[in-house]
Amino acid sequence: MSQPLDLSRFPDLPPEVVAAFAAQHEALEAARFEASVERAARQHEQAVVAEKEAFIAELKELVVTLEGQIQQYRRAKFGPKSEKLDPAQLDLALEDLETAIAETEARIAAVEEKIAASTLDPEKKARRKPRKARALPEGLPHVERVVEPDSIACPCGCGDMVRIGEDRSKRLDCIPARYQVIVTVRPRYACPKGRAGVVQAKAPAHLLEGSWPTEALLAQIAVAKHSEHMPLNRQSLVMARHGVPIDRSVLADWMGRTGALIAPVVERMTVLLKTGGTRLYVDETTAPVLDPGRGKTKTGYLWAVLRDDRGWGGPAPPGVVFHYRPGRAGENADEILDGFDGTIQVDAYGGYTHLAKPDRKGGKPLALAFCWSHGRRKLIAARPKAGSPIVDEALARIAALYRIEAAIRGKDAGLRRTIRQEQSRPLVDKFFAWLAAQADRTSRKSDLGKALHYMLRRQDGFRLFLDDGHVDMDSNLVENAIRSPAMNRRNALFAGHDEGGRNWARFASLIGTCKLNDVEPYAYLRDLFTSIATGHLDKDIDALMPWAYAAATKTSQ
Template sequence: MSFTPDIDLAAIPLEQRGAVAALVREVAELKDINKRLEHLVAELNHAVHGKRSEKLSEDERQLAFEDLETATSEVEARKETSAFSERAKKRTKPAARRNIGNLPDHLPRIEQVIEPDSLECPCGCGEMHRIGEDRSERLDIVPAQLRVIVTVRPKYACRSCTDGVTQLPAPAHLIEGGLPTEATIAHVLVSKYADHCPLYRQSQILARSGIDIHRATLADWTGKAAFHLKPVVDRLAEHVKTSTKLFMDETTAPVLDPGRGRTKTGYLWALARDDRSWGGGDPPGVVYFYAPGRGGENAERFLAGFNGILQLDGYQGYNRLTRPSRKGGDPIRVAHCWSHARRKLKEVFDRDGSQIAAEGLRQIAGFYSVEADIRGTSPGQRLSARQARTAPLVAEFGQWLQRERLRVSVKSRLGEKLAYIHRHWEGLQTFLTDGRVEIDSNSIENLIRPIALNRKNALFAGHDEGGNAWGRIASLVETAKINGVEPFAYLKATLEAIANGYPKSRIDDLLPWNFKASS
């Protein structure tokens, strides 16, 4: 909760109230930032000095440190963009922040000389002469190639007077005074969140090229990028939730719990739009939200503002979304997944060879046969075919289900599977009433797979804060991929645009599906 000093603005002269109110807001913001930093420092100390910290392997410690440092850097970026920080910059010139490491001489240098538009002296004395220059170096990464970008800014002065020095300002950078170009930052993000390579391993890879950059530095870059990309991800979520039909699923995201010397179970919730199967006009997109638990209140919070049909599996935590008391919108209509229903019967058949399960699988195969015939057609055509061909098959399956439930013990393995299908029977029929609805939620499960792969390679997130960054960057990477956009090119261009002050009023231009690669 923000801290607000108890100040009576009425007692302050009218012409000073605006300035005082601004200072009060700035003080409150800085107190919030400091409180956040104190919390992260405490978490870091707990990871290092906690009673069971000795149980952590070196890899586990590295993951914990990089995610905590990413979170700290994100808070610092917020502090640097505050109004207080902007005024401080005007009063004093900040010292350049030098990152750990150096740029070896053997790396190729590409000089970018930034010349003034005119060399004519402002006082009319004639042409100015070059008297010096400022040079800066940043590490740039082109996939499979390391190089150094050298920015040269010549200074020109008039020989006849002392008032005619001209030099162009340095170009804007996402990380002022830092080593990386925006391309380098994009490469780190894609390597971590798309190629599943943790930061400490990236540090080891760079070391093989003679570049000594600690994983703490890479975490700093990642945290700043996560901060600056947050508005784009928030807008992506808003855009996706304007749809009237979405998919949702959740998957485990193991998170290191340093105080206990083991991992705890966090969750990444995927909210996706994919209307390509029926020619919908909205581009596909996915947003991953991190939560430390699987409670249905998390889904309710993430879905605030969405009204429509939600396609999902049978997890009972979603039930609260269908109630009149739902927070954040109207009761949601659920479309359950026939693939999950089929999977329940397949498990029994594979284990026991049950002929009842085999019959259920045969009937469900009839539904999918119709779906194969109508794939890619319009919603109206899909709905007509389903009502004419699939609805009688589903009705027959429903009668079969009720008969078999009376014959099979509810405590048996098969009885449990039939009961599962019965509980979700209403949602399993939703696809018969709306041609936009899919027969299953396989689309969202395909979007969950990259998260599972990252989980396998990175083992776990180093901290809850790492889960948030994981979800944020993965949202942009995976949305780019399903729109046929190369993630590195997209992130590079987006970070460059943000560094150059891209206007918030045009933030939609930065969404992955609006990206156009330069020729």
């Protein structure tokens, strides 16, 4: 910066000249200051723009990543490969994809906040939109924590400020599991003069006499294993972490003895399911079992028999019973369905075919309603990588039938049959005529040819739903019920013995039926174990069914 001219060296200058020189110098300094300010502002603006451009580039990259993840999620959930995945595998894949999507969305939100913070004009700064509030489950206990200011003294000196309102926010908390020992004390009383005997209350009944666990603890262990798929060895580790070191073998002993005590309830439920309606769903899934003699596992099976008449508004409550059998042979189906007459909804497994023959053992010939979802999956699995117009057309025709089904779900059986006769039958007739034409020009040895003939050879079973409003188009309900035992199998790997497989089946039956009736499994099992301990099993076993428990719970509320 230049120094001002020293006018003291020119004492003879007129005052007006001195004033002019001073004014000129001030104007020059002001201009220089404004230029420096403008230069600094321009540099700051350039830095902000560069920062925003970097943020925007990062944001664009994250958006591309998010779009790719969403496409992967859609392909995993709705694409052809999802039909080939085990439901448990699909859930695990979707879980990880949903986690990745949530992480990317959080990073995008953080970058958007940085962009807003770097905006030059404060008026244009956009606040981040709050996440949509989710309703917490009703019935949870609420603990209020009031956060007061450090001081409510008014700055004006008039005294304390007056409360005019409040803000409330809710967060979900968890109290870790706490184990406790219940000490039962039974005082003894006697006559002080020795004229009478001793009085003492009877000891409370326990499900497992002479053992530590309460009925509540047994219910927790059973639900953790058979509903939340936590094997006993992992539960033992968790209990040790909470200060209760109980060996896995002890837990297994408790579950084995408990499983034997609930067997009559499951057996009675089996009878009620087979006698309470004219249509059942039947399916089977593998249950690996350890074969000690060979040191390997053998393949056992859990056969599921499910009743659910809600699709046509039937009065019978839903229920499912799992039967463990060491094999998949058709005689197992004979035994399990002994005494049932009516229709079974199944896949096209050959082990059910003989049940429809006149010489069927255990009752009249059964009607076999085949599952359209299985036929659809066969077509999807046969579709070449390059695509197939035949498969696409077949799926579109099947989708039209499912749209009709969605509209009549829950309607009276007679109305369902009428609508199917009017709307679905013409579509089914055209579908199989078209399918036959496509099969004639497709090699039987190809995957597509096999898929087409799979449905053509079984079209009587695929058509059965048209003539009976009680029947559904598919057996998806029983497949959904089988998912829970399948997840248990995935986590526990195998049952240690055939009796272990039967134990699995009993607990899976009770818990699966609880879920169908919107009953909390832990509460049901806890109360069931208490009822069995007090002898209710011999008084009224039908009152111990999960659907009876559901009705009693609703009545008491």
